[in-house]
Amino acid sequence: QVQLVESGGGLVQAGGSLKLSCTASGTIFSINVMGWYRQAPGKQRELVATISSGGTIVYADSVKCRFTISRDNAKNTVYLQMNSLKPEDTAVYYCAAPVRRVWGQGTLVTVSS
Numbered sequence: 001q002v003q004l005v006e007s008g009g010g011l012v013q014a015g016g017s018l019k020l021s022c023t024a025s026g027t028i029f030s031i032n033v034m035g036w037y038r039q040a041p042g043k044q045r046e047l048v049a050t051i052s053s054g055g056t057i058v059y060a061d062s063v064k065c066r067f068t069i070s071r072d073n074a075k076n077t078v079y080l081q082m083n084s085l086k087p088e089d090t091a092v093y094y095c096a097a098p099v100r101r102v103w104g105q106g107t108l109v110t111v112s113s
Contacts, residue, residue: 002026002102004095009107012085016111020080022095022104031097034071034078038091038109049080050098063089085111 008020020036035050035058049059049069057069068081078095090111095104 002028002031002097002100004097004102004104006093006095006104006107009093009109011110011112014085014087014111014113016085017081017083018085018109019082020093020095020107020109022078022080024076024078024095024097028076028097031100033097033099035096035098036069036078036080036093037096037098037103038089038093039106040088040091043091045094048093051078082109085109087111087113 003025004022006022008018012018032053033050036048037045038048039045047060048063049067051057051069051071066084071078092106092108094106
């Protein structure tokens with residue numbers, strides 16, 4: 001069993017920054033890929049970024065050069081630094097171990113214009 005808990009969401013003005021964190025607990029030793037996904041109202045959940053234990057990173061084109069994903073294996077934590085936020089970034093952001101289909105409960109990010 002794996003449990004994921006996100007934090008760091010909130011309300012921010014366009015152009016501002018937020019940093020999300022996700023801490024994993026349970027059977028996590030074998031987890032390779034961790035990532036962030038988001039779901040805006042009326043839309044399907046979409047990839048934001050993923051990172052493997054070996055350091056391979058994938059970003060969605062919409063966030064590349066603005067967001068940075070990182071991980072601290074000693075703390076079992078994944079981070080998402082979000083800069084230059086836009087109103088279209090507004091969504092519930094979910095931490096995930098996508099290969100194992102484990103998702104956190106989500107944290108809301110709202111970007112006002």
